[in-house]
Amino acid sequence: MKTAIRPFPSHEVFDQAIAVAEANGTLASLGAADLRLGIEVLDDEEKNFFGITFVDDVVTATGPVSEDWYRPEVVLSATAATWEEMVEVISVNGRADLGHTINSLSLANTPVSVRGDDPMGEDKLYRFMGSVQAVFDAIGQKLAV
Amino acid sequence: MTIDMEMDLEYLERAQRGEFDLGWLRSTTSEWGVRATPSKTGLTLRDISIGSYGVIPEHAPRRSMAPRGSDVEVGVPDLGYTINDRAEVWSDNVMDLYEEAVARQWSATRDIAWNDLRPLDPDVEHAMCQLATVLSEVEMVAADFPAKWLWQINQDFVEAKMFLCTQVMDEARHAEVFRKRALANGGGLGKATAVIERFLQLILDAKSYDEGSALMHLLGEGIVLSLFRAGEALAPSPVEQQIFRLCMQDEARHVAYGTMHLKYRLAADPSMASDFHAYLDKGEEIMTMIFSTPEIVEPTSILAAGSVEAAMALGTGAGDILRKQIIGDYLKRCRHAGLDRAGRLQLPETMWLDVPGATLEAVAS
Numbered sequence: 001m002k003t004a005i006r007p008f009p010s011h012e013v014f015d016q017a018i019a020v021a022e023a024n025g026t027l028a029s030l031g032a033a034d035l036r037l038g039i040e041v042l043d044d045e046e047k048n049f050f051g052i053t054f055v056d057d058v059v060t061a062t063g064p065v066s067e068d069w070y071r072p073e074v075v076l077s078a079t080a081a082t083w084e085e086m087v088e089v090i091s092v093n094g095r096a097d098l099g100h101t102i103n104s105l106s107l108a109n110t111p112v113s114v115r116g117d118d119p120m121g122e123d124k125l126y127r128f129m130g131s132v133q134a135v136f137d138a139i140g141q142k143l144a145v
Numbered sequence: 146m147t148i149d150m151e152m153d154l155e156y157l158e159r160a161q162r163g164e165f166d167l168g169w170l171r172s173t174t175s176e177w178g179v180r181a182t183p184s185k186t187g188l189t190l191r192d193i194s195i196g197s198y199g200v201i202p203e204h205a206p207r208r209s210m211a212p213r214g215s216d217v218e219v220g221v222p223d224l225g226y227t228i229n230d231r232a233e234v235w236s237d238n239v240m241d242l243y244e245e246a247v248a249r250q251w252s253a254t255r256d257i258a259w260n261d262l263r264p265l266d267p268d269v270e271h272a273m274c275q276l277a278t279v280l281s282e283v284e285m286v287a288a289d290f291p292a293k294w295l296w297q298i299n300q301d302f303v304e305a306k307m308f309l310c311t312q313v314m315d316e317a318r319h320a321e322v323f324r325k326r327a328l329a330n331g332g333g334l335g336k337a338t339a340v341i342e343r344f345l346q347l348i349l350d351a352k353s354y355d356e357g358s359a360l361m362h363l364l365g366e367g368i369v370l371s372l373f374r375a376g377e378a379l380a381p382s383p384v385e386q387q388i389f390r391l392c393m394q395d396e397a398r399h400v401a402y403g404t405m406h407l408k409y410r411l412a413a414d415p416s417m418a419s420d421f422h423a424y425l426d427k428g429e430e431i432m433t434m435i436f437s438t439p440e441i442v443e444p445t446s447i448l449a450a451g452s453v454e455a456a457m458a459l460g461t462g463a464g465d466i467l468r469k470q471i472i473g474d475y476l477k478r479c480r481h482a483g484l485d486r487a488g489r490l491q492l493p494e495t496m497w498l499d500v501p502g503a504t505l506e507a508v509a510s
Contacts, residue, residue: 012351015305021299024216030249031245031248031249031250032186032244032248032249034241034245046509055185056185056186057185057186064454065508098378098379098380098382098383098386099378100388101378101386103374103390103393104377104378106209107374107375107378107466107470108466109470115312118481119474119477119478119481120238120401120404120405120481122474122477123397123400123401123404123478124397124401125371125391126370126374126394126396127245127394127398127401128394128396128399129377129390129393129394129397130390130391130394131506139426
């Protein structure tokens with residue numbers, strides 16, 4: 001079994017995933033995006049927050065940062081266990097299976113919850129869902145390299 | 146009315162002698178010296194929205210196809226546009242949405258891994274085909290409706306017209322991809338129902354763009370966006386997952402336009418709130434019927450459960466979650482646009498019970 005990129009979550013993991021998604025052409029094929037996405041990882045004692053910023057054809061990872069500083073348009077929030085499980089599935093399959101896409105995990109707002117300052121921020125997640133999923137899927141693809 | 150279109154023979158003779166008119170060159174009144182700067186991705190609509198060219202009138206001064214900002218000759222014909230006020234069609238995000246639509250087009254022929262489809266359990270294939278039938282049916286109305294109104298929208302609001310053109314293309318592709326899915330894996334088209342057709346009729350027969358846009362962009366496409374999200378999660382294979390994800394992205398753009406258009410419209414004329422409430426009252430009555438249509442409820446339940454038997458054992462649990470999400474998202478978008486539907490929903494109470502923001506008390510708290 002492949003092992004997920006570690007340590008997850010970390011700035012390095014997101015950086016590497018973005019590099020893979022850019023190198024394999026997935027992000028470019030989906031088209032330019034414009035989104036400030038927050039990733040919140042809740043642990044027993046602490047909370048980690050990361051940002052993935054899509055501007056035109058450029059995607060960058062930020063973090064850990066404070067949510068107030070990053071000012072995301074939309075935040076995906078879940079426990080560390082939920083994120084870990086998703087990453088494990090991706091690492092095994094090379095991409096998210098049907099039950100572990102960002103969309104499916106957040107469909108009923110659980111186990112991943114979606115929050116935004118306004119509905120337009122939340123809808124932006126859906127407008128760029130392909131690009132967001134490409135970054136997460138690349139976490140698994142990186143391992144196959 | 147006849148238009149004087151006679152050839153100016155005297156001008157032709159003068160031009161042959163090299164006596165050019167040059168009025169268009171020497172005495173134009175349109176702004177000169179404009180130099181738009183491309184941004185990172187290229188030259189966007191926002192980049193060229195500068196100087197006098199970026200001034201979008203609240204009321205179009207004429208009804209011609211003359212490009213906004215051009216030097217318009219006296220005597221251009223009246224082309225009969227009926228939508229001549231900016232607020233009737235504008236939204237603050239429309240230029241960005243146009244660029245996004247152009248940048249994120251995809252092909253139902255090439256971008257879906259059709260060869261990866263595998264035989265499914267016949268009942269699940271049937272469910273998928275029924276859902277594909279409904280979606281192929283409803284998606285085309287979202288092309289027909291903007292197309293019906295496009296030619297009536299004044300050319301001064303060309304960015305909004307251009308966005309609606311992308312929507313027509315998006316919806317054609319959605320109708321295409323779901324028709325292809327129904328025919329690609331041993332199934333075929335399912336049942337088209339009267340209740341869905343009545344909702345489509347309501348949109349097409351709308352007396353105004355305002356009415357149709359509220360029913361379609363905000364209510365109808367909001368429902369379909371949630372169906373696409375559910376479809377991505379309940380897809381029987383990665384092929385359908387990809388279809389739903391790509392459609393979801395397009396649909397969310399249309400909903401974003403509809404929400405922000407309503408916001409712009411109400412900000413310009415708050416007294417129109419009562420009109421929009423009345424439009425949505427009608428739409429929600431049909432929504433009730435759609436939520437109780439077997440051709441929608443049952444295929445999604447079967448796809449969620451994996452078989453007819455499992456779905457019947459579970460009942461409509463998955464559908465209930467989806468319905469609450471649809472209503473909750475719809476209420477949030479309405480509120481964001483400045484139209485609070487709390488306490489006004491025309492749905493049976495059992496459908497919105499426990500949905501945040503559905504009651505006045507819930508909003509107050």
